Amino acid sequence: MEQVKRVVFDEERCKGCELCTTVCPKNIVKMADRINSHGYHPAEVAAQEECISCGLCAMICPDVVIRVYRPE
Amino acid sequence: MKLVAGYPDSLTEKPFHYCPGCTHGIIHRLVAEVIDELGIREETIGVAPVGCSVLAYEYFDVDMFEASHGRAPAVATGVKRVHPDKIVFTYQGDGDLASIGTAEIIHAANRGEKITTIFVNNAIYGMTGGQMAPTTLVGQKTTTSPFGRDTNTAGHPIKISEMLSVLDGSAYIARVSVHDPKHIRQAKKAIKKAFQVQIEGKGFALVEVLSACPTNWGMAPVEAVKWLADNMVPTYPLGEFKEVE
Numbered sequence: 148m149e150q151v152k153r154v155v156f157d158e159e160r161c162k163g164c165e166l167c168t169t170v171c172p173k174n175i176v177k178m179a180d181r182i183n184s185h186g187y188h189p190a191e192v193a194a195q196e197e198c199i200s201c202g203l204c205a206m207i208c209p210d211v212v213i214r215v216y217r218p219e
Numbered sequence: 220m221k222l223v224a225g226y227p228d229s230l231t232e233k234p235f236h237y238c239p240g241c242t243h244g245i246i247h248r249l250v251a252e253v254i255d256e257l258g259i260r261e262e263t264i265g266v267a268p269v270g271c272s273v274l275a276y277e278y279f280d281v282d283m284f285e286a287s288h289g290r291a292p293a294v295a296t297g298v299k300r301v302h303p304d305k306i307v308f309t310y311q312g313d314g315d316l317a318s319i320g321t322a323e324i325i326h327a328a329n330r331g332e333k334i335t336t337i338f339v340n341n342a343i344y345g346m347t348g349g350q351m352a353p354t355t356l357v358g359q360k361t362t363t364s365p366f367g368r369d370t371n372t373a374g375h376p377i378k379i380s381e382m383l384s385v386l387d388g389s390a391y392i393a394r395v396s397v398h399d400p401k402h403i404r405q406a407k408k409a410i411k412k413a414f415q416v417q418i419e420g421k422g423f424a425l426v427e428v429l430s431a432c433p434t435n436w437g438m439a440p441v442e443a444v445k446w447l448a449d450n451m452v453p454t455y456p457l458g459e460f461k462e463v464e
């Protein structure tokens with residue numbers, strides 16, 4: 148079955164500010180080693196299964212990068 | 220899957236030009252979410268300032284004006300009086316509102332203009348390279364106060380929310396912050412009230428939002444929001460200063 152993501156990053160909008168990494172209660176938002184086309188390291192969540200869909204990472208993101216979903 | 224945090228309809232798709240970690244972006248999103256939730260996108264007219272948010276008209280997907288420096292409340296007064304059925308807001312920085320535009324904001328509030336002002340206080344002139352603003356903290360180093368703001372020569376941080384709350388024309392005045400999710404949630408509530416006050420025709424509404432300028436504060440974004448919480452909040456107490464029933 149396809150893994151459905153809870154947290155989705157519009158990576159090209161990310162400016163690597165790291166604010167989202169400081170608010171996650173599960174501490175799963177990390178900065179990636181790769182860089183986007185603007186030269187920023189984007190934030191990402193690899194451990195999607197640990198996400199509780201609290202939305203805090205999206206709330207503090209200044210660049211509206213993050214969409215958060217909750218299973219119905 | 221249900222969407223719990225998404226992209227507001229009242230923002231265009233255009234990525235913000237702001238520096239990494241600049242909280243102007245959070246405040247833009249909150250204003251757009253409030254416009255969405257109140258269902259007023261087709262009725263809303265915004266007025267952009269001079270300052271880093273000079274291009275706000277590129278980001279809000281509503282009708283927008285661009286005012287000259289500090290004059291957004293005067294422009295908004297004209298718009299609202301010609302279109303009393305529209306929802307009119309200004310978005311202004313502290314250099315714009317609390318320095319060159321002090322007269323305009325005081326008299327718009329005192330006249331009880333039925334407009335909503337989002338006042339972004341980042342304690343500095345961002346766009347022009349970090350000069351001292353009337354809102355700069357005592358002792359804060361800026362390019363024009365390299366040894367820190369000295370109250371002997373430069374006076375004290377100006378408290379706009381407190382000042383406007385004593386005017387009879389103001390109906391809702393609040394100061395909020397966006398340094399963490401809890402405060403961002405409170406900021407959104409205050410912004411929503413400030414639009415509702417206008418919808419109900421009660422009078423002038425302003426929300427002062429304490430905001431970070433990592434670039435001109437010379438800090439990384441994570442450090443800047445901490446500095447905001449530790450230094451700006453004690454100088455500029457948060458809360459609702461005025462709420463007319």
Ligand SMILES: Cc1ncc(C[n+]2csc(CCOP(=O)(O)OP(=O)(O)O)c2C)c(N)n1
Nearest residue numbers: 269270271288312313314315343344345346
């Ligand atoms: C009449 C006039 N005077 C001065 C300026 C230069 N100027 C541009 S932006 C600005 C201050 C912006 O600071 P603020 O309103 O705090 O907004 P920020 O950039 O920090 O968001 C100044 C003085 C101008 N554009 N027009």
Ligand code: SF4
Nearest residue numbers: 171198199201202204
């Ligand atoms: S939604 Fe909450 S738990 Fe999930 S990544 Fe974001 S902050 Fe962490």
Ligand code: SF4
Nearest residue numbers: 161162164165167208
């Ligand atoms: S808060 Fe937004 S812009 Fe900043 S690193 Fe996280 S996703 Fe990127």
Ligand code: SF4
Nearest residue numbers: 237238241271345432
């Ligand atoms: S200079 Fe400051 S206020 Fe302007 S975009 Fe950069 S961080 Fe934001």
